[in-house]
Amino acid sequence: MTGQAAMTPQNNIMIVAPIDRNNEADLRLILESMNLQPGVFDTANTLVPFQQIKTLHFARFVILEDATRADLLAYGEPPAPAGKSLALLCDFDGPSDAFLRDLVACAGNGLVRVFSYCESPPATEDLIAWLQSHQARASASYVNWIGRTTVQIREEELLYRALDNRLNSLDMSNAKPRQVWNDLRSFVDSERAAGRITLTPNAPTPLAWRVGNLLHCVGIPIVVLLLSPFVLLYLPVFLLQLRVHEKTDPVIAPRPETLQAHELAMLEDHQVTNQFSAYGNLKPGIFRRWTITAVFLAIDYTARHIFNRGFLARVVTIHFARWVFLDNHKRAFFASNYDGSLEAYMGDFINKVAWGLNVVFSNGLGYPKTSWLIAGGAKNELTFKDYLRRHQLPTQVWYNAAQGLTACDMERNARIRAGLEMSRMSDEKLSQWVGLF
Amino acid sequence: MAPITNVEFSDVQGLLRFGYGKLTGACFLLLRIEDPAAAAGWLAEAPVSTAEVKSPPPERALQLAFTSQGLKRLGLSSEILDGFSAEFISGMAGEDNRSRRLGDTADSSPSKWQWGSSNTSLDMVAMIYATPDLFDDWKHSLASQMQNSGFTVMHCLSTEDMGNIEPFGFADGVSSPVIDWERKRNPSGDQVTYENLVMLGEFVLGYPNEYGLYTDRPKIDDAQADLPDAEDSPGSKDLGRNGTYLVMRQIDQDVHGFWKFLSKQTGNSPTFTQELAEQFVGRKMSGAPLLSQSEQTITGVGPDPDDVRLNQFTFDTDPLGVACPFGAHIRRANPRNADLPPGTPPGLFGRLSRILALDRVFGAGGESIHKDRVASARFHRLLRRGREYGPLLTQAQRTGPPQPDESPSGLHFICLNANIGRQFEFVQGAWIQSTSFDGLRDENDPIIGNRMTISACPAASFSLPVDAGLRQQIRDIPRFTTVRGGAYFFLPGIRALRYIARAGKVS
Numbered sequence: 001m002t003g004q005a006a007m008t009p010q011n012n013i014m015i016v017a018p019i020d021r022n023n024e025a026d027l028r029l030i031l032e033s034m035n036l037q038p039g040v041f042d043t044a045n046t047l048v049p050f051q052q053i054k055t056l057h058f059a060r061f062v063i064l065e066d067a068t069r070a071d072l073l074a075y076g077e078p079p080a081p082a083g084k085s086l087a088l089l090c091d092f093d094g095p096s097d098a099f100l101r102d103l104v105a106c107a108g109n110g111l112v113r114v115f116s117y118c119e120s121p122p123a124t125e126d127l128i129a130w131l132q133s134h135q136a137r138a139s140a141s142y143v144n145w146i147g148r149t150t151v152q153i154r155e156e157e158l159l160y161r162a163l164d165n166r167l168n169s170l171d172m173s174n175a176k177p178r179q180v181w182n183d184l185r186s187f188v189d190s191e192r193a194a195g196r197i198t199l200t201p202n203a204p205t206p207l208a209w210r211v212g213n214l215l216h217c218v219g220i221p222i223v224v225l226l227l228s229p230f231v232l233l234y235l236p237v238f239l240l241q242l243r244v245h246e247k248t249d250p251v252i253a254p255r256p257e258t259l260q261a262h263e264l265a266m267l268e269d270h271q272v273t274n275q276f277s278a279y280g281n282l283k284p285g286i287f288r289r290w291t292i293t294a295v296f297l298a299i300d301y302t303a304r305h306i307f308n309r310g311f312l313a314r315v316v317t318i319h320f321a322r323w324v325f326l327d328n329h330k331r332a333f334f335a336s337n338y339d340g341s342l343e344a345y346m347g348d349f350i351n352k353v354a355w356g357l358n359v360v361f362s363n364g365l366g367y368p369k370t371s372w373l374i375a376g377g378a379k380n381e382l383t384f385k386d387y388l389r390r391h392q393l394p395t396q397v398w399y400n401a402a403q404g405l406t407a408c409d410m411e412r413n414a415r416i417r418a419g420l421e422m423s424r425m426s427d428e429k430l431s432q433w434v435g436l437f
Numbered sequence: 438m439a440p441i442t443n444v445e446f447s448d449v450q451g452l453l454r455f456g457y458g459k460l461t462g463a464c465f466l467l468l469r470i471e472d473p474a475a476a477a478g479w480l481a482e483a484p485v486s487t488a489e490v491k492s493p494p495p496e497r498a499l500q501l502a503f504t505s506q507g508l509k510r511l512g513l514s515s516e517i518l519d520g521f522s523a524e525f526i527s528g529m530a531g532e533d534n535r536s537r538r539l540g541d542t543a544d545s546s547p548s549k550w551q552w553g554s555s556n557t558s559l560d561m562v563a564m565i566y567a568t569p570d571l572f573d574d575w576k577h578s579l580a581s582q583m584q585n586s587g588f589t590v591m592h593c594l595s596t597e598d599m600g601n602i603e604p605f606g607f608a609d610g611v612s613s614p615v616i617d618w619e620r621k622r623n624p625s626g627d628q629v630t631y632e633n634l635v636m637l638g639e640f641v642l643g644y645p646n647e648y649g650l651y652t653d654r655p656k657i658d659d660a661q662a663d664l665p666d667a668e669d670s671p672g673s674k675d676l677g678r679n680g681t682y683l684v685m686r687q688i689d690q691d692v693h694g695f696w697k698f699l700s701k702q703t704g705n706s707p708t709f710t711q712e713l714a715e716q717f718v719g720r721k722m723s724g725a726p727l728l729s730q731s732e733q734t735i736t737g738v739g740p741d742p743d744d745v746r747l748n749q750f751t752f753d754t755d756p757l758g759v760a761c762p763f764g765a766h767i768r769r770a771n772p773r774n775a776d777l778p779p780g781t782p783p784g785l786f787g788r789l790s791r792i793l794a795l796d797r798v799f800g801a802g803g804e805s806i807h808k809d810r811v812a813s814a815r816f817h818r819l820l821r822r823g824r825e826y827g828p829l830l831t832q833a834q835r836t837g838p839p840q841p842d843e844s845p846s847g848l849h850f851i852c853l854n855a856n857i858g859r860q861f862e863f864v865q866g867a868w869i870q871s872t873s874f875d876g877l878r879d880e881n882d883p884i885i886g887n888r889m890t891i892s893a894c895p896a897a898s899f900s901l902p903v904d905a906g907l908r909q910q911i912r913d914i915p916r917f918t919t920v921r922g923g924a925y926f927f928l929p930g931i932r933a934l935r936y937i938a939r940a941g942k943v944s
Contacts, residue, residue: 172907180907265534271892313794344867381648404892408876431905
């Protein structure tokens with residue numbers, strides 16, 4: 001649970017900078033220039049060539065704008081301030097400082113150009129410092145498989161294709177699993193010797209990370225345990241406050257405008273994986289602020305130590321996701337990369353993890369009514385879907401390094417490789433292994 | 438909780454309740470409304486068949502359904518039109534994104550359709566059914582009535598009675614969800630077993646669906662309107678109640694190509710060719726399932742012994758896909774699963790452990806790659822009412838070369854559902870055309886998949902798992918079907934139909 005023998009953990013960054021409103025139109029044009037068509041990234045683009053950064057899994061540019069600012073009026077509060085920001089999000093292998101250096105080395109000029117449309121833009125000389133000072137830390141991050149690097153994904157997919165081709169070119173229809181395994185093992189050995197297949201062994205897990213991870217894994221529960229008497233004392237009060245809030249919080253989830261829905265749909269379903277960016281105001285007040293902070297902590301903890309091997313509770317289709325506080329903790333931003341269509345994604349959430357969604361997103365302004373934090377909410381199917389679409393932002397630029405591969409494909413490939421590298425396998429395990437193809 | 442009222446079958450169009458299987462003469466007239474006022478006059482009196490059981494059963498039937506364009510043409514206000522679903526308003530061919538998700542690309546793309554694409558003005562469909570001896574007269578009578586009432590017949594989709602066999606030669610219409618007309622069903626919480634009885638609101642607007650909620654539809658705040666009351670909004674009238682959305686797609690089937698390809702895979706052995714075809718479909722040609730009958734009865738299956746023989750099974754007994762491949766057509770179209778994965782221990786703790794995925798947390802990572810990857814079937818059922826077209830062929834003719842001047846064979850696929858996005862589009866996009874359905878890769882539906890390469894990953898394979906052995910893989914499967922036309926229609930309740938007609942008279 002605290003990490004395999006050798007692996008490189010993943011990290012993320014988010015850069016946020018307010019846009020100079022006079023330059024917004026030009027900024028949109030330059031972002032669009034990185035696409036072949038809306039929603040399809042141009043992997044040959046020279047402005048910000050994400051494809052050249054080998055440790056990058058996903059990247060996106062998204063213009064943060066809040067069309068629902070006036071929802072705060074429902075609480076008797078003035079509308080949230082207007083003003084749009086440009087955000088750059090990256091999910092990658094290894095530490096953030098090394099990644100920032102790679103990013104600037106590959107795309108420094110392009111980034112300076114893109115961020116030149118922001119208020120107080122960076123100068124080329126101090127780009128790294130500027131990026132670092134404009135970071136927004138995620139409160140909770142989810143990685144589908146901690147330690148699965150881009151190198152591993154690439155190499156294991158090439159391995160799969162080579163093995164698949166071999167199995168199809170030979171007639172192995174009556175071969176026993178053990179025969180298949182032996183044949184493929186010697187095949188891989190000779191291919192590796194000839195340099196046609198590369199399987200890089202994992203780099204050792206950085207010691208500092210291991211220590212930090214262990215401390216986090218053990219430390220948080222200890223802190224929770226120490227605080228538990230106070231939490232238990234507060235619990236009845238919390239529940240009472242919760243019910244009062246739940247009964248009075250307004251629901252704001254009208255059907256999205258056709259134009260807006262169309263703009264979002266245009267960017268989706270060009271490949272098997274999709275992006276999702278959502279932005280919204282939190283329900284005002286200390287109660288909601290503390291609740292969502294605690295929830296983010298719980299998600300971050302479980303994502304780091306429990307849900308780090310291919311599944312987030314019952315949902316197995318998310319590659320990377322994160323939750324970020326913005327605008328002085330008044331707003332939350334959510335980004336994810338997931339397999340399948342949005343309808344399937346939302347359906348999965350409603351049917352499999354509604355309780356999880358409710359716990360987090362019910363702190364968002366206008367969310368469908370919940371009961372006791374976990375019931376109701378997302379179970380209001382159409383209201384929930386309308387609410388999501390209402391707060392979804394078009395992602396102007398979206399890069400996926402492993403286009404065409406689902407999280408399931410990656411897991412399958414990893415298991416196939418792991419099976420090849422075992423020195424001994426029982427007949428039963430071999431049957432299962434052969435069934436992976 | 439809204440009061441439970443009985444369904445007024447006299448207000449429901451018959452197709453929701455009957456397939457009109459005995460009325461083997463059938464055709465679908467695709468209509469444009471040239472003169473809304475005249476058309477409205479005809480619609481006000483049109484002899485539409487209802488869902489009441491009549492004795493003796495009728496020898497003729499007529500059903501009417503409208504596109505969003507048609508409703509607009511008849512003068513429904515934009516406020517009312519906005520109450521319909523976004524999919525219906527946009528239309529099947531209205532957006533590239535929709536066509537991408539449905540797999541309507543390349544030769545199946547709407548730009549190549551014979552009917553239903555955005556630039557043709559398709560307003561209405563008249564579905565005409567009759568016994569063979571009465572059919573021609575009934576059709577001509579209706580067609581001339583409509584032509585004299587401001588309609589133009591743009592297209593006549595004719596059908597061929599193939600005796601419940603579809604053009605590839607397989608028994609069709611074997612499985613169908615049972616609608617809970619009596620409103621006894623009340624699913625609350627996660628279901629652990631598959632049931633074939635489905636909430637009324639999944640197929641008929643104005644009633645609760647499987648979530649226990651009411652699908653959005655246009656409601657009218659006029660207490661004088663001659664429409665049913667809206668159950669969930671006292672004081673409002675419900676234009677959608679007793680109506681539904683009708684999805685129609687014309688799908689050409691390359692019958693000769695299908696059998697030729699399969700035959701080549703098996704070295705021209707007729708027995709093995711048929712077996713391979715049956716693995717593709719997921720049923721025997723006779724309609725019998727590939728899995729043995731389950732001991733456990735299934736709510737909504739039976740008591741008719743034929744239904745039990747054909748439909749009393751789930752795929753729980755075939756976790757490795759050995760009896761019926763994971764990607765077989767019927768396994769994709771209806772996975773027959775429940776809300777929680779099979780093997781969920783009974784009781785609260787058992788459910789909780791699955792909901793929190795504790796079995797994965799404490800598992801050794803040796804679970805099947807297919808575990809818990811498919812959404813729960815009860816939210817994605819379709820009520821099918823399709824009819825075949827083309828020449829009636831024997832199996833010898835199907836497996837032989839095409840005759841000169843042989844007209845195209847295919848299926849006018851028709852299904853009824855209350856939520857197009859969650860039902861039809863979901864099944865078509867996430868299950869049928871998806872190359873990542875149930876953890877598979879490089880393949881989509883072997884019968885109606887479009888084989889479109891996505892992100893440089895091919896989609897033209899089909900895997901047949903082998904028990905304790907290496908899978909058999911068929912590759913480079915050609916496309917066997919092409920979409921020639923399609924549209925989304927609203928099939929209104931009878932009072933709603935007359936209300937729409939009155940709107941047309943006024944405009």
